[in-house]
Amino acid sequence: PRPILLTRHGESQDNVRGRIGGDSVLSETGDLYSEKLAKFVEERLKSERTASIWTSTLQRTIMTATPIVELPKIQWRALDEINAGVCDGMAYEEIKRNMPEEYESRKKDKLRYRYPRGESYLDVIQRLEPVIIELERQRAPVVVISHQAVLRALYAYFADRPLKEIPHIEVPLHTVIEIQMGVTGVQEKRYKLMD
Ligand code: F6P
Numbered sequence: 001p002r003p004i005l006l007t008r009h010g011e012s013q014d015n016v017r018g019r020i021g022g023d024s025v026l027s028e029t030g031d032l033y034s035e036k037l038a039k040f041v042e043e044r045l046k047s048e049r050t051a052s053i054w055t056s057t058l059q060r061t062i063m064t065a066t067p068i069v070e071l072p073k074i075q076w077r078a079l080d081e082i083n084a085g086v087c088d089g090m091a092y093e094e095i096k097r098n099m100p101e102e103y104e105s106r107k108k109d110k111l112r113y114r115y116p117r118g119e120s121y122l123d124v125i126q127r128l129e130p131v132i133i134e135l136e137r138q139r140a141p142v143v144v145i146s147h148q149a150v151l152r153a154l155y156a157y158f159a160d161r162p163l164k165e166i167p168h169i170e171v172p173l174h175t176v177i178e179i180q181m182g183v184t185g186v187q188e189k190r191y192k193l194m195d
Contacts (some may be wrong), residue, residue: 002048004135004158005143006151006177007043008035009060014089015173021081021088026063029194036193038067040176041143046073050140054131056080061145068143078131081147083116105188110167122165127152132157153177158186 010030014022026034045051052072055061056079065073087095087102096103108111114120128150135142135154142156152169155161158179161169171177174194180187 002139002141002181003044004141004179004181005044006155006171006179007037007064007143007145007175008147008148008151008173009058009064010037012060012174018091019089020092020094021084021090023058023060024058030060031063033194034067035062036174037064037145037176038069040191040193041068042070044178045141045143048141051142052138052140053143053145054079055145056147056150058147061147062147065143071143076131078127079144079150082121082124082149083115083118085115087115087118111164121149121153124149125152125163125166128153128157133155151177160186161189 009026010033011027012030012132013024014020015030016027052074053065053068054063054074054076057075057077058080061079062075069180084090087099096146102116111121132154135144146154148171149167151171152166155169155171155177156163156166158181172192174192176191176193178189178191
């Protein structure tokens with residue numbers, strides 16, 4: 001059985017400032033995670049002949065993959081974070097203060113809520129379809145370095161979790177979720193590489 005390793009990028013400067021979206025670089029802590037992840041991947045996949053690293057097109061995932069030198073890397077736009085449209089770059093508090101109706105509608109139905117000029121979770125789930133098809137086709141392990149909303153959707157697909165739970169699944173930073181697909185079903189392990 002081949003593992004799929006799912007992880008968010010290391011902590012970004014926008015994570016530190018509490019801003020959503022954007023295309024910021026990693027913080028120092030995020031850089032440290034990229035080093036730890038490279039060691040983990042090297043150790044975990046050393047017996048595998050072929051494996052690949054899939055990132056989004058955003059700097060924070062590409063930077064997180066940089067220390068992994070020995071494996072081929074592919075960038076997917078479909079792995080980019082949920083597009084927050086007019087709210088891109090804002091903090092949740094700012095949205096609550098300046099656009100209270102938007103804030104409330106999202107709270108009421110986070111799965112279906114679509115950011116003005118942006119996306120909903122359902123949109124994200126739909127655009128992930130080609131990624132999922134390709135992941136299922138792979139015979140070799142894949143390390144997916146992406147973002148919170150996208151990984152919630154990917155994880156839910158493999159762990160067979162209901163749609164309505166997706167926007168609330170815990171996918172913390174600096175943690176690798178390993179998914180093994182075997183004959184007896186799907187097995188999952190979580191590795192917290194740092195705080
Ligand atoms: O805060 C990090 C982040 O990846 C944002 O870029 C994104 O908008 C958000 O998480 C998605 O999580 P939620 O759907 O809970 O707002």
